[in-house]
Amino acid sequence: DQQVKQNSPSLSVQEGRISILNCDYTNSMFDYFLWYKKYPAEGPTFLISISSIKDKNEDGRFTVFLNKSAKHLSLHIVPSQPGDSAVYFCAATGNTGKLIFGQGTTLQVKP
Amino acid sequence: DAGVIQSPRHEVTEMGQEVTLRCKPISGHDYLFWYRQTMMRGLELLIYFNNNVPIDDSGMPEDRFSAKMPNASFSTLKIQPSEPRDSAVYFCASSLRPGDGYTFGSGTRLTVV
Numbered sequence: 001d002q003q004v005k006q007n008s009p010s011l012s013v014q015e016g017r018i019s020i021l022n023c024d025y026t027n028s029m030f031d032y033f034l035w036y037k038k039y040p041a042e043g044p045t046f047l048i049s050i051s052s053i054k055d056k057n058e059d060g061r062f063t064v065f066l067n068k069s070a071k072h073l074s075l076h077i078v079p080s081q082p083g084d085s086a087v088y089f090c091a092a093t094g095n096t097g098k099l100i101f102g103q104g105t106t107l108q109v110k111p
Numbered sequence: 112d113a114g115v116i117q118s119p120r121h122e123v124t125e126m127g128q129e130v131t132l133r134c135k136p137i138s139g140h141d142y143l144f145w146y147r148q149t150m151m152r153g154l155e156l157l158i159y160f161n162n163n164v165p166i167d168d169s170g171m172p173e174d175r176f177s178a179k180m181p182n183a184s185f186s187t188l189k190i191q192p193s194e195p196r197d198s199a200v201y202f203c204a205s206s207l208r209p210g211d212g213y214t215f216g217s218g219t220r221l222t223v224v
Contacts, residue, residue, distance in 0.1 A: 002152070034212065043115070043202055043215030044154070089154060097209020098167060101146070103153035 003027045004092050006102035014110055019077040021105050023090030026071065030092040034099070035064060035075050038087040047088075048075070080109045117203050117216035124223055129191040132219045134203030135184055142209055145178055145188050146202040148218070154202070160186065161209070193223045 005024045013019045021035075031052040036044035050057040050064045050073070057064050063076045077084055090102040116135040124130050136143045144159040158168040163180045171178070175194070180186040190197055200220050204213040 006153070041217065043204070043217050045215070046212035049212065091154075093209070096167070097142075098156055098159065099144070099213060100156065101154035103151070 002103070003030075004090055004100050004102040006088075006090055006105050008105050009103070010106040010108070012108045012110065013080050015082055016079045019075075019080045019084065019107055019109065021075040021077075021088050021090075021107065023073050023075075023102055024071060025073075025092050027092070027094065027100075028071070029094040030100075031095075032093050033064070033066060033073050034091045034093075035062075036089040036091060036101075038089065038104070044089055077107075080107075082109050082111050085109050115203055115205050115214050115216035117201075117219050119219060120217065122219060122221045124193055124221075126194055126223055127192045128223075129189065130193045130197075130221060130223075132188040132201050132203075132221070134186045134188070134216060136186070136203070136205030137214055138184065140205035140207055140214070141183075142206045143180060143186050144204045144206075144213060145186070146204065146215075148200040148202060157188070190221075193221075195223045198222050 003026050034049040035047040037047045038044040048059050048062050048064050050066050055066050066073045085108050087104045087106050089104045091099045093099050118133045145157040146154045157170045158178045160180045178188045200218045202218045204215040206213045
């Protein structure tokens with residue numbers, strides 16, 4: 001039972017263009033959502049988060065959008081840079097405090 | 112702070128052997144989590160502790176898996192006996208509060224042959 005799903009295993013974009021990574025969730029009790037970034041041979045690192053009381057949160061080139069009615073969130077990276085190439089994990093949590101992660105999406109940004 | 116420290120970085124063992132993975136969380140972090148990364152399921156939560164007490168072990172796949180946290184600065188994840196399907200990268204993470212941004216270790220890549 002995958003409560004957090006990232007249906008695109010991989011994404012390839014050109015440097016300077018927008019990268020859009022998508023995530024869907026099934027548990028309506030989730031009220032806080034996070035994105036993590038992972039480079040090879042390293043642990044995931046926190047990137048950006050959003051509370052369910054908001055529908056958008058921006059941090060520099062990174063913006064997360066939340067659509068509660070659709071149980072969908074997305075991460076936008078503008079402009080994309082080669083150093084953004086990594087695996088991106090979507091995560092969600094609710095009153096249990098546990099972070100539930102998706103399967104991850106591998107982003108490749110081509111120079 | 113050196114961050115979350117995991118050892119070993121790589122472990123290769125034969126099927127049936129006992130494997131012990133180790134984790135030192137960030138000092139002052141009251142929550143410790145063990146995750147397993149696989150291609151199919153991404154990052155799966157196996158178990159987490161609060162103040163050294165196991166709170167939720169519903170993600171532990173089988174009785175072959177066990178985890179302990181004898182003190183605030185050390186935790187172990189043990190697999191006995193190990194099987195080839197246990198091959199994965201195992202991550203430890205810690206945080207100040209549940210659901211907060213976790214700090215992950217670099218992981219242990221386990222290969223069971």
